[in-house]
Amino acid sequence: MFSIGITRPRRVVGVLTSAVVSTLLGLPAAWLFGPAETPAATAVPHRAQWLAEPLSPPDPTSAAPSTVAGFFARVPAASAEDLADRFPDIVGRLDGAPVRLRYRANRIVSPAHAGRQILLYDRAGDGRIAEVIGNLSTADRIVVLVPGVDSVLANFDTGHGGRLRRAPSWQAHQLYDQIHAQDPSARAAVIPWLGYDPPEGVRRDALREDRAVAGAAALDRFVDGLSTARPEATITVIGHSYGSTVAGLAAAGLNAQVHDLVAIGSPGMGGARTVSDLHSQARVWAGSAPNDWTRRIPGVQVFGVGHGRLPCDRAFGALALPSEDVDGHDGYFLDGSSALRAMAAIVVGGAGDPR
Incomplete structure (x- = not known):
């Protein structure tokens, strides 16, 4: 995620400002404004063998989560478990597959995480992982946390x-604990979702949205998978830093069960100038610490560089998430912060206003 102390925020602001100025002068830098680099797709191991199975399982690269869910609903439990045991790399990351089977498969893929509820695990490249904090099988409130750069x-x-x-997992535990501090009876699950490939450092990829576009498609699909497991649950998506850019680009395609979108420490939500540009029926919240360095990023997007107006800007039209006492870009989940309390209140309160 964008972080003070690791990416020299003043340099980032300077680079983006210089890029905008260069563009206006008609002197764009090739490295910054050149053709987009499509993020490499993660290969699906043993796909050919999977598709050759007599049960005719759905193609893991193209089947909608609803199709996947329908397939497993028709398959006997013993056969489904056999598939999970023989193709854990597929079932463990297959949106729409039963949650218990994904946990089972990922215990095989990563024995080191055997005591945890892992919905996604992939070692390829920088790796991908999603973990459930709480009981997803009974949850009527689900939170998906989307982290950012690095x-x-x-x-x-x-x-x-x-x-x-x-740490995404630590942030998720902090939010989960705060939810239950406000409502001990809450049936909630919090999922830190590292299901895309964030940029490494604040360089070209972080100033553009190629990685975020790929992440948004994966996020839409993941949330669709959650809806097959918990069709009555209310879902909240929280994006931190570049993760909010992913959430902004995903917004239009997110399942209708997503009632709230929260952007914290956001450099912009996918080029959007106002909430209406997100084309979402969800409530949109934005919080930014007084000393969060992303406040100094120009709220523009020029030739694919930049992420649009900062959602903490009043003109964006988002509901204000209390953040006045938050310290820095990474302080939103610290004990006692107003932002942490407000995010928990959004989850617990549903239609209520945590302000």
Whole structure:
């Protein structure tokens, strides 16, 4: 995720500002404004063998989560478990597959995580992982946390640079605990979702949206998979930093069960100038710490560089998420922060206003 101390925020603001100025002068830099680089697709291991199975399972690269769910609903439980045991790399990441089977498959893929509820695990490249905190099988409130730049499998639990406050899993536990502090009876599940390939550092990829576009498609699909498991649940999507750019680009395609979108420490939500540009029926919230360096990023998008107006800008039209006491770009999930309390209240309160 964008983080003070790891990416020199003043340099980032300077680079983006210079890029905008260069563009206006008609002198765009080729490295910044050149053709988009499509993120490499993650290969699906043993796909040919999977498709050759007598049960005719759906293609993991193209089948909609609803199609996947329909297939497993028709298959005897013993046969489904056999598929999970023989093709754990497929079932463990297959949106729409029963949650219990994904947990089972990922225990095989990563024995080190055997005591945890892993919905996605992929070692390829920088890695991908999604973990459920809480009981997804009974949850009527689900939160999906989308992290940003420099989040990888290796620091999912420890945080970039070894700072715990930057760790997606730690942030999810913080929010889960705050939800239950406000409502001990809440049936909630919080999912830190590292299901895309964030940019490495604040370089070209972080200033553009190629990675976010790919991440948005994956996020839409993941949320569709959640809806097959919990069709009555209310879903909240929270994007931190570049993760909010992913959420903004995903917004129009997100399942109708998503009632709230929250952007914290956001550099922009996918080029949107106002909430209406997101084309979503969800409520949109934005919070930014007084000293969050992303406040100094120009709220523009020129030739694919930049992410649009900052959602904390009043002109964007988002509901204000309390953040006045938050310290820095990575302080939103710290104990006692107004932002943490407000995010939990959004989840617990549903239609209520946590402000």
